[in-house]
Every structure is written in C-alpha cells, then in structure tokens.
Amino acid sequence: MMERIREGVNSPAVQVGLGIIILFFVSTAFAPYLTSGSDKTVAKVNDNEITANEYNRSLQIQRETMKQRFGESYDLIAQNPEFEKNMRQNVMDNLIQERVIRDEADELGLYFGQTQLLAHIASIEAFHDEDGKFSKETYSKLLRANNYTPKTFQETQMKQMTSQQLWKGVVQSGISLGYEADYRFQLDEQTRTFDALTISASKFQEPEAISDEEIQAEYDKDPSLYQTAEKVRLAYLELSVDALAKDIVIDDSKIAEHYETNKHQYVQAEQRKARHILIASNDDEAAAEQKAQEILAKLESGEDFSELAKANSDDPVSGKKGGDLGWFGRGAMVKPFEDAVFGMSKPGERSGLVKTNYGYHIIELSEIKGADAPPLDEVKDKIVAELQKKQAKNKFVELQARLEELSFEEGQSLDKTAEKLGLTLLTSDWVSQNSGGGIGQEALVRAAAFSDEVLAEKFNSKPIRLNDDRVVVLRVAEHQPAAIKPLVDVKEQIRQQLASEKAVEAVKAFGDKLVEQLKAGESVDDSLAENSLEWQTKTEVKRADAGLGQAIVEKAFGLPRPDNGTPVIDGFAQNNGDYAVVVLKEVNLPNTADIDAAKKEQMLERLGQQHGSQEFAAYVEGVKAKSEINVTLNAE
Template sequence: MLENIRENSQGLVAKIILGFIILTFAVAGIGSYTNSVDTSVAEVNGEKISQAEFEKAYQTQRARMAQQFGEMFETLSNDANYMAQMRDSVVENLVNQLLVDQASRDMAIRISDERIKQTIREMPAFQVEGQFDNNRYLARINQEGFYQSSDFRDYLRVEMTRRQLTQALVSSEFALPYQTSLLTTLQNQKRDIRFATISAKQFEQGVEVTEAEINDYYLANPGRFENQEKVKVNYIALDVNDLAKDIEVNDSDLESYYQQNIVNYRQPEQRRIAHILIEFGDDKATAKTKIADIQTRLNNGEDFGELANALSDDTFSGENGGDLEWFEAGINGEAFDQAVTALTDVNAVTDIVESESGFHLIKLTEFKAEQVKTLADVKEEIAIAVSTQKAQDKFFELQQQAAQLSFEFPDSLEDAANAVGVEVKTSAWLSRFGNAAPFDNAKVIDAAFSDLVLNERLNSDIIEVSDSLVLVVRLNEYQAANTKPLEQVSEQIKTILVQQKSAEKAQLLADELLATHKAGDDISAQLTANNASFEEKAAVARYGSDLDASIVREAFKLPHPVADAVVATTVKLNNGDIALIEVTAVSQGDEQAPASFEQQYSQQLAQAAYQSYVEALREQAEISKRENITSTSQL
C-alpha cells in the first residue's frame, strides 16, 4: 500500500495539489509575519493602551495593595472576582489617564526643559544632605529602568503635563463667599428640641414566645449560632534571640572574624571623576563623531570643564564642569567602571568609553589611597557581629535537627524538643483570624489547619515565621465548625424575640402618641403612664452633642417649626427603645467659618470638578476595551 501511495504521488495531479498546499502555507506564513497580533487592552480615540502599559500599572497597583493590606492581600488575591475587579480598575485608570494626555495635546500644553531641570534638582530622591547629587540621580533612574537621562526627562515631561492640566482644573475651582456662608450656617445651626424615650423593656413582661417562633428564627438565622472552626496545637519554638543570650565570644573569635572580613574594614581607593556625555539619540554614528571632535579639542589643550559645560548631554554635571563626585561602580556599566579604575593620575582623561547612556570622556579629578581600620577600632562592632553569627549558626543547626526529628518521629514533638533543648508548649484555641503572636502569622495558621496536621495527625513541616523564629506544630484538639443545637440556643433566641416584640410594642405606642401629639392634644399623662416624660434640650448642635446620635440626626432632618403645627417624629434607638422627638425652635448658626473650612470646601469642589471633566471626556470619546484581561503574572 505504501508503495502505491508513493507511485501515485508522482503524478501531475498530485503535484498540482501539493503545489496548492505549499502556496497556502506560504501565504499563511507571510501573513503571520506581516500581521502582528493586537495585544492592546483598550483603545481610546484610536490610540491603543498596550499590554506592557497595563502590566506595569497592574504590578504597581498590586505592590501598593500588598503594602497596604499586608498578609491579608494574599487572601484577597485568591479571590478571582476581586482580582478581576482590580484589573478592570487598572484599565479604567489607564483610559482616564490617556484621555487627559490627549486633552493636554489638544490644548498644546508644554513643559519647558528648564522647568524639568529645576524639578529634577528639587526632587528629594536625588539629593544628598539637601543638595542635588548627580551620582544618586543617575543611579536612581537606572534602577527604575531609565538608562538614558533623556528617557527619564521624557517620562517626567509627560507626568508634569498631566499634572499641569489637573492643577489648572483644580485651582480654577473656588467656593463663593455666599456658598461658604450658607454651608457654614447650616453646619453651625442649633435646634431646641424636646424628646421622650419610651423604654421597650417595660413591655417584656407578659410577652409570649412560642416554640414554633423559636424554631422558625433558628432556621432563618443559622449563621448567628455557628461555632467557628478552631484548633489547639502543641508546638515547639526555636528563637535565635534566646540562643544569643548564651553565646560567648573570645579574642580569638574576634581576630578570626576580623581577618575573614577585613574587606569590610578597608576603605578602598577612591576616585573623584568628571565626564562629558554624548547620548546616542537617533544617530549613534553622529554621536561618535561628536565625542571624537571633543576628544580632539581636549588633546589640543581646551579646558575639560568648559567643554563639559558647553557640550555634555548630562547638563547637571556639565554645569559643574562634568563633576560626578566620588565614583561608584555599577551605575554606568562595566566598560565605564573599567575605564575609571584604570585611571591613576589626577587630571588624566580616558579614551572614548561607550555605555548604555552614550559615549563618555572621563577625567580623574581627585584620588584617595586605600585605608584600613584596625581591630581595636572595630572591636565592639565585631563582637556584636560574631555573637549574632554564632547564634545564627546555632539556630540553623538546631533548625535542621528539629526539622529532621519532627519528620522522622511524626507522632510526637518530644524527640525534636529534647534534641534542640526546648519545651513542648500548647497554644490557646486558634481560629483562622485574630490570634495572638506568633499564631497571627499566615504560615503558622495554614499549617495548623492543614490536612497533614488535622487529618493525618502528624507533625507539621518546619515553619519559618521570621528569620529569627521557627515553629513545628501538631494537633492537640480540634473543634469543627458547626451550628449549635437548638436546645443550646433556645433561651438566647427567646430573649431576642422578646426584645423584638417589646420594641414593636414600644414603636406602636410611640406612633399612637405621635399622632395624638400632632393633633394638638396633651400626651403628658400617657407618657407618665408609660414611665416616660419630655426632656428639653436647648441649642443642640449638629455635631458634638452628648445626646444619642440617632436623636440628633432625626432632629436635624425635621423641617423648621411653624405656628399651630407640631414638628415631630419617632426614631428607634440602638438599644431598642423608641424616642419621640419634637423640634420647638431653630437658631441660625454662626456664618464665620474656621480658617481651614473654605480650603476644604474648595478641595471638595475641585475634586468633583475634575471627576466631571474626566466623565465628560469619556462621554465624547470612542473607547473599546478587551474583555477578560489577564496579567502575565497569572499565566
């Protein structure tokens, strides 16, 4: 059969079919190269937001939330719905940001080079002892991925442009005097009120609750009667701080540590340097020609500092003759570092050096020889280091023993405890949240409630709570989550239902008294019969009153009193009692606002204005977003 297939494939028809197949693959192949896949997460007025932009913003948001919520963020990050909402929020922010950028371009908002330079000089991140430091500047922007200073300046220009538009909107908002006066008057308004509190407790006597009602409430509210899952564990703890108390350090230890770590007490030779930088830009060859011309001028005797000031693309150091202060390796790459360390004579200049930033000419302006601190100078420092190191070594050794023995003898902690010299202790009841240290650590709780400990009844693996503390736990006692039986909570439910029915009776009475009072009839006798009476309070303020907050809140909801009309209402208090409230007079508040009030109100108006502006941009824009956006960190 295979031979027949081979013979048939040699025919003209077969070759034509094969040709079509090859052509199809060729066209498909060309298409795969010419038509790149669109991975953008959104498009705003024809401008796309790339997956890379989303990824950067997403990771920044994750880091911010992890810092804000701590260990709880691990729980949140396991919630698929929550993380999906967070990704959507990141995309929405990027869309809003791009809309503002587009609006800035339409309005031709520009930031000058001089202003950018001044901003960089004033940024605390680039300062040492209050002064701008070019070395720190270059190091910090390199750490953030800006390998050319022009890239960072471009980034800063975009950010400052956004801020300029935002500030223009915010600063244009202000509170008019009449608005501030009106709002202040309302907030400072005072009211004369009288109120009577009808106690619900007085109606408890005689309230009947049936077994059926108790059962119905129990079935309708099972969550109120749950026992949370809990565990009590035996554990051993190994703490490096406890070990350090018994560590002894002798002179031989100090001498040995000093010799082994003498590099830490040696001040290596230092070089202060200056440079002239020509960035690659769009034409590397032109940059090379430009730096070569500068090198020729230096060789012809022109001053290095003057050339740096006039021609260097590193304008910050250029203003100081190209000074980069004391050289730190690793900022501008290996080639730059090698060129500097090869300089030994003050005022010597390197040949042309290429780095990621561009082409350099580097000058040695000052040199300090190597210095070494004596053992006597650093003895106290070394004693602490040796003690810590010995404790850490002992800690690591015992940690390994504890891990090994707790694994080899998984049915008990005694062998491991005896080997490392600690006691087996028993914890209090532990739940999944809200425990005291060290059981507030997520790793410990995960281990305590793990299948290994709960179901297999074995020792846990070694748990690294921190760099200085490890635990091993095993089950002592377990309490599963369950609903308490009805007979156990029957009296509790009965109490709840009695209180509810009593509150209902109190509310019914209050409503009847309110209707009678509004009709103009005196209700004093009825209040007295129900152990209540009106209590008068003059000049009650909206904020800071010593009255129940519910009473104050309802009193300020009521309209101003008018002649021949009772302005009153009822409100349920937190303890179940019912208050009948009447407003008898209203006095206007002081129109004079605190000094900070106008500013706070203006900020609220400005924030609302900015949000409205962005919403207006969104309504006018054409926005499309990809659904089910994921991050590469999830793949």
Template sequence: MLQNMREKLSGPVSIAVLGLIAVAFIFWGIDFGFFNRDFVAKVNGEEIPNSRFSAAYQNQLGELQRYYRDELTPELRSEVRQNTLDGFIRNTVLEQRSRDDGYRVSDTALTEYIRSLPAFQVGGQFSMDAYKATLASNSYSPTRFEEEQRRALAQEQLRQGIISSGFTTTAETRRFVELLEEQRDVAYAIVPADGFRDQVEVSEEEVTAYYDENKDRFMTAESVTLQYVEVNADEVAAAVEVTEDDLLAYYETVKARYSTPERRRPRHILIEFGDDESAAEQRASEIAARAQSGEDFAELAQEYSEDPATSDLGGDLDWLERGVFEGPLEDAIFEMQEGEIRGPVRSDFGFHVLRLDQIEESTGRSFADAREELETEYRTLQSEAAYYERAETLAEKSFESPDELDTVAAALGTAVKQIEGFTRAGGGELAAFPTVAEAAFSTPVLEDNENSPLVELSERRAVVLRVADHRLPEQRSIDEVRAEIESSLALSLARERASEAGQTLLAQVRDGGVFADLAAAAGADYQESRAVGRRDSALPAELLAEIFRAAKPGTAPTVAGIELASGDYAIFEISAVRPGDPEGGPRERRLQERDALAQMSGDGSFAAYVTELRRKASVQVFEIEDEQL
C-alpha cells in the first residue's frame, strides 16, 4: 500500500510525459492560425485540435532552427510535420487507453507534481501568485491546465506499468555484460588530410568550372530589414517600487510557506479487505485490542501487517504531513496523541491499526527574519505582473495598428528598433531566437506586410515585429567567392590524397609490413596497441564504432581502414578481443547493468504496445498545407 502511494506521489516523470506536457503547455510558440479546419486528425472519433498541433509544430521548427542555421528545407519541414502529428496520435491513443483502463491520479498527487514545477516557483518555493500569473499569461485556466496534467500523469502510470514488467534472464545479462565491457587490443594510425593541403594546387580553370556548375550555391541569403518593439521584464523590474506595507501584506498571504508544517510519525498494521470485509475488520479489531493491552506494536506489525513496504519496519510510516493520506485515515493520524493506539480505521487499502510515535509541532519564521526573501519574491512577482500587462498592451496595440509600429511604440513609451540584413538564420541581437525568423518569414508578415503576433523570446521578453524591406537572393560574383571555392577544392583534393595514402598504407600492413614503421614513413599519426573499450572517448567516435564492427582476429590480426568525416583516413589493427567479465567488478555495477537491460526490455515492450494501439485505432488525417501552419 505505502509503496504504491509513494510511487504515485514521487515516481520519476519520464521524457515521454515531459514531451506530452510540452505539447499541452507550450510557453513559446507563434499562432499563425489561418486554418480551414478546426482539427488535423481524428483518433477513434476524438479530434486533435489544429491550434495545438500548429503550436507544437512551430515549436519543433524553432528548436531545429538552432541547429540548421540556414533555411529549413521543404523535406525537413515535411518530416517535422509528420513526426509532430505522429506524436499527437500516439499520445491520444495512450490517453484513451489509460482512461479506459481506469488509471486515475489523486488530487494530492496532482498537487504535489504541480508544486514541483520550476515554472511556478519563486526562490525555490511554489508560489500561487506565480502559478496564476503564468497560466493567465498563456491563456490557460487552472482547471484546464490541471486536467491536462492529470491526464498526462495517468498516461505515465500506464507506461510505467508496462515498462516495469521488463525482465532479463541470467544468460541475457551475461551476454550483455560480455558485449558492453568487451575490450579490444588496437593499434591505429591516422593519415591527416591537412598534411596534403600544401601539396595540391587549384587552377583558375578548375575554379571557373566549379563556379559555373554550382552557381546556385553562391547566392546571397534572402534577407529583410526588421523593425520591432520589445517588452522586457528586466527593464520593468527597475521601476517597481516596494513599501513596507506592501511587504507586510504579502507576508500575510504567503505566511504558510515560511513555516514548517506539523509532522507526525505513525506506525500501522494493514489488514486488506480480501473476500470478506467483515472478517478483515474483525481481525483488525482483535489486533488493535492486543496492541492496546500492551503487546509490542512493532512485533504485531511484522507478524500481521499486509503492507510489504512497512511490515518489516514494524509498521513505521516515517514522518508525514497533512495531504499524504486522505479521509478518515489522515483524520485519525492527526487527531491522536503520542503513544495512542487506535483502530480499526478504514481506507481504500483496507483496515488500519494505528499507533502514533511522535509529533513535531509546526514552526514559523517572523516577518523580520524572512524580509529579504519576501522583498525579492515580491519584486519578482510585481515586475512579472507589470511585464505581462505591457506584453498584453503590445499585442493589443499591434493588432489595432497592423501596418505600422510607431503608434505601438508610443503607447508603450519606447522606441522602434531595427535590424538590417536579417536572414532566415537570424541576425543582430535577435539571432539566437529561431521563433523570430519563423515570424519574420511567415506569409502574413513577409508578403502581406502585417505586424507579427506577439513573439515570446523567453518568459520575460517578447517582441512584435514587421518587415520594412525585403531582399531576394542575388548571384554572388566569382571574385567574391574565389577564396571559398579554392579552399573547398583544395580540401577535396587533400581528402583524396589522404584516402589514397591511407589505402596504400592499409594494403602494406595487410601484406605483413610492420605497422609502426610503415605509418611513420607515410607521415601518419601512429598510436601503439592498447586496450580499447566501447566507451573510450580518446578515439574518434566513428573510428571506435568501426573497430567494434570489425571481425575478431583469427590466426592473424584484423586490419581495416575507414575514411573519417574530417577527411582523414584511419587504419587500425586488432590483435586480441576479450569479452567483459560478468562475474567481475562491483556487485552494484552488475545490478545496474541488469536493471539497464531490463529497462531496455520494458521500453521495447512499451514501444510494441503503442504500435499495436496505433494499428488498431481508427485514425483519420486531414491534409494541411505548410503555409496554413
């Protein structure tokens, strides 16, 4: 019982659930909501709203823009769109199944989870004001947000139930360890491409031919002159005034956070309902009478309690605050006196016989003691409230004056800023924010000359922007790109030379030559033979992978080569292979490896389960053009 309760209250929230929450509660995203249909798909009759899909899709594009600094290709956009939709469909079928199977999340568990989210904390503590303000600024009601989180956590219960069923046999674990910790004695040499750069010459004819054949690669980037109006919480914070009366009033509203709640340490003996609830209650009454007559409570718990998590501990439930249990069980624990024995008390788990061992009274901090923290919190909240108000004004004024920003800036008492030469990869002080590029090059802003919607750069910074000038790509002259072409061709030729030299060295070693001597003669960087593991960080990752893909040596060493992404050529010689020792090493590490393999088994089971749910589901997908997103 206690084990299940604790898992619900504090079990790990997986990446899958975080991903679902990110879809359900997106703080950064642009709503380009010009849609012909309110939903993008139906899953077993349940609609996936177009607005949620669009926000998630734009958010994913923004993340990719951080890595693809150039324009995202149509193919990549299509892949992102499909992956986003697939994610929604998977989450929907899982949510439906968790609902049908009766998975539920208690109010207590939901509250504890929400209180743990950093977005709603000030100074490391949950703030109801921050909670309400953050939800309001993102057009979320507490009811809607809490229901979405409840569904996500219920889905996580389903996932954990399947994953926890994963297991591994002893033979599988041994084989896993043998492979994971396998070591290979390897000598290797790298022929560097840079060593041939000075040996190659690029002619004018080669430069001209390359330019003529690749003119589309030598275009200027499409760019715009970007105008924008910004609101920033840090600038607002400097203007916040705080009086002593303000702090005293705030202290009264949050006083509970500056006190330690009463804690109690009970023991219990659980008798589950079984097939005969009356008999279970009678048995609990008899045990309670024995405890009240003086028998050792801990010994009775060890003998009779049906809670496996606490019976061996003499029924000890550890220190508890209000809110862990519900109903009569919690009421009884917090009504009892130290040393009192009470029971039977009914709960959803069965009948409890209780003994209260200790009480730790509530303690609190005075206003004077907490004043510095209070002022920091209060200033933060006030500046955030002022920021949200200014952000709302920015959005409203921009909507009212959709074709200029001067009026918008005047309403906020600020100035219109400008960035020239802003490309799809960004530019200027907004270069680090891919959502800005998405907005700037969207159809309404770029082609219709409208102001953008509010673009949130962070939780404390937002802009509205427009395009003042648009420059299409232009052909760069051969003189502008000559050095770039010469460098590219020289590198290509150097790579070819390195590959030729590397393959020659490879053939010589395979013919029986002394590896070290041949490598030195070829100008290669030679490394003497040593034991190499799968996680050896000293070797290039692609070389390490090739070493462990290579066949084991027989009567002669295994010799092979690989052209690296850098253009270098690597040759390696494997002289011996030793499997990992399943019996060696610390026992704790062996248990971790066993658990890792079981986790992999569970993950595989869950993936197969989701695939089957998706296969059986009735799914209708409605095509939406990229421009509509």
C-alpha cells in the first residue's frame, strides 16, 4: 500500500479528501478578522499546536457553511444547544485529524515536488482569467486580499497536497471481487412492489388542548432554551469607489480629449434592418420551395412585399408586421440568413430563395447603419463615468491607507477619522453572529464585530475588504447580551412545540395500531376513511427511486422478502414526525448474467473506492491511537 501512496506524487492532485482540505480562498477570507483574539493553544497533536485563532476561524467557516446549507432555517436550528455543541466538536475533530494525517505523511516521507506544486496552483480556477488561463495578476491580487505571500501560500498548499497523497494512496489501494459486483447489481437493480400509507402528524395536532400549567412546566425545565441572540449595533465608516466617483467633477475639455483619443472604443458594429417572408419546410420541402418561388414571382411582378408577408409568412411575429425584423447585427441570425443580408449592398435589394433550417426565406434589405463612432453627446455620460471611476480608484487606494492608519491611531472611536477623511459615520441595525440587515448581511462584518478585539476590547476593527472597491472599518456602538425571554414572549411558541410533540406521539400510537391490525388480518378501511387516508401502490420500484420519499423506499427495501405470497408489513415514525406504513408484496431480482461488462467494471472500481475509504477511516483511527493528543479547550 505504501508504494501506492508514493505513486501519488506523480498523479493529478485529488481535489477533495474527507473534508480535510479547505480551499484557501474560502477559509482565509475570514483570517484578518478572526486572528485578533487569543493565540493560546487549545489542542496539541504530537508536537503540533492548534491555536485558538485556528479553531475560531474554522468554527466561523463552519457556521457560514451551515447557514448557506440551511438558509432561513439556520437561525432556528442554531438555537438548539446540541447543534452548536456538535458543530464545535466536529470542528475540533477535523483539526485534530488534519494534524494527525500531516504527521503521518511526514513520517512516511511523502513529498509533493515544486514543479507539481506550481502546476497544481496554475490549475486552480480562481486564478484563471476570462480565457481560462492562469493569471499572475489575479493570483497576486487574491493572495494579497487573503493576507498571503506566494511563499506562505505555497507552503500551505504543499502541506495540503502532501496530505492528499496519503488519502489517495490508501483509498486507491481498495479492491473488490467479482461476486461483490454481482451482489451490488442485484441490490441496485432489484425492484419491489408495495403499498404505502403516510399519516400526517398535523391531523393529531391540538394546540388548544395544551394547558397553561403544561406550558409553565416546560418553560421551567430550561429557560435558557428561550434566549434572545447576542446582538450589536455598529458604528462604521465605509469607503467605496462608487461613492468617491459621485463627487468627482470631470472638465468638459477632459471629456472631449478622452473621446478623441479613444473614439475607436465607441464605434458600433454595422447594423442592418430587413424584412422577410418565411415559408416553413415542415415535412414537405418541395412544396415549401414551390410556394416560395410563386411568392418571389409575385414580388418580381410588382406585388406589395408587406401584404404578401402578412398573407403568407410562417413567421408569426414578423409576419404580422409585414415581415419587418427590425435592426440586427452579425451573429443575431442563422448563418445563411446573415450571409444573405450582409451580402446585399444597398437598401431595397432583394435576395432569391434562402434556405435555412426553418425553411425558405425571401429577404429584402431595408436600411443600413454604418460602423461609425457615435457623436460625443451620445457617449458623454459613459465617458464621464469611466473618468470618474478611474480617478476614484486612485483616490480609493490613497484613502484606504489613511483609513487604516487613522482608525488604528484613534483606537476606540471613529469620530476623528471620519472628520479627517470627510466620511460620514454610519450606524447599523442590530446584528447577531448569524444574521443582520444592511452592512450586517456581510459575513466578514459579523465575524469582525464579534471578535475579541472589537467586542470585548472595544477597539476599531482592521479595514474589512468587502470587495476590490469597497472597504469598511467598524466598532461596536451598542452591545445587547443574550437574555432569557420572559414566558409571556414564548408562550405560544411553547404551546405549538408541546402540541407538535403530542401529535407525534398520537400519530405513532395510531400507526402502530394500524400495523397490528394489518398483521392480524383485520380490516382498517373504516379507520382510513375516518381520517381521509388512502393507500398508494408502487409497482417495480428501484432502490434509487424516491417518489414516495427516501425513507419509505428505504423501509420497503429493508424488509425481508415475502414468503409464499404473504405480504410483509411494518410501520415507522419519519424524521418529520409523520408515520408511514409499508406493505411489501413482491421482490424481483435481476439476472446477474444481464450485467454489462463495462458497467460491471465501473461497479468494481466504485466498490474498490468505497473499501478504500473505509480502510482510510480505520487507518486514521489507528494513527490517532498512536498519536499524543491533548485537548485543553472544552469544545462544548
């Protein structure tokens, strides 16, 4: 296996390895605003330390990832202490695993060569230009924006890619045998026929039956579950190219000079206006061509183009307008049509029959608009905006440096900085760690606002680069700690919570009873009718089908095969609280002789990778067992 690992040095880099590698431009986007806290050690793996900065940075990244995954539901989910506890523990476990794997890779002497490293960096799409090629300018800009030098970034990538070699070497060492592919084929391709019944818990929900005493008792169990989120209101200065540009006045002479110097940039491509009559080919091309020839003859004899188009064209849009297509340039029409239009030399000229995939066209050129530069008045606003932005960018660079210098010197206020730079000191709405309006929508802003330096020590933040043209510096103006809500504010929330819990219990009792009756051979038709419930019959369903919901399909495929035609019956509570009953009637196994050779080879490869992933997980646990791991932070 070690040879396979070492071969990874000469293989293309694996992009994902069990969540170990995080792309630098995601993780380090938070770095400038999460490194202001303590640099104390929170865990140690052998001789390698994990600092509080690293842990907090990874935790913030995980929070942002979870927020993107769960969307609007995140704030509600995050209120659950178990969710936060598990997330913190996962972050710590991942950091420890990363260190363990790096140590093991070093011990094995794995190495990622400099040439391969540079090739890997050049392959990262974030560094590519519009043509898909590596851009040194983009590379340098992204590194600067994320507080990296080429040396430190390459060192980080070297460590990550070396760790990936270990992962890839173990995973690729996994093998599978032919009988496994046959067995997997039977699992994947078998079909099952079953009846399913879903009983919604909402049918049993009765909020009005929840008493005030029950609500009080539930609240008293743990009032800390009903807390307001910790919030801050921010005072901040915003510096942006767009805002600076608005105040810049451009002299008319500068506008005229720019126009004359760059007139070629404003030249518009030649445009043509035409009209046509389309006779669609449909299934009879000969008939379409004959009809088009007859119309062309009528035009040559002097009949009106517009009237013939209205009466005969199969283009439903232009036909109503006498065939008029309006103005268009090259690339707007199919090639034969475009060639015919741009091949004419003067308005009024008419084509013969032009064949396209739509049918036969008769085209007449109406007007030509040459490729000339528009007058200055037409592009003046555009020129002004360009010159304003150019000057604003230069001013932005200068003021950004001053903003960083003055806000650092002022320390715990931004008033003098605002005055010296001519900026308006703005105030945000209330912002929590996970959400906010206005400037609080920016994850980088929230990360900075709740950092130790800004929140606890009350210092101004470092400049926060929201994009290339926008920077903010902030401080906490007001702080609202998390507080337990009074019962009156959460009474209805608790009422609904208890009603939902009781409904889940009630629907399970109802469902369990149905299953008992069905297994006893009793009729449940009356119970189903009383509750407006109906069976759904699914025929020859495959394991991958999820039309009824994945949980129901998994249950159907988890039941044993019916014996002598006797259905297998079972029920279960679903994750959303609803209850499902499954009656399995038939299982059909495919013939392994029908498996395609190429498909079997793919299946063997996939199974080998699965075995390899399992081996890697066991391998890492073994390495952990022999490592000295000391965690000093309570991740809970």
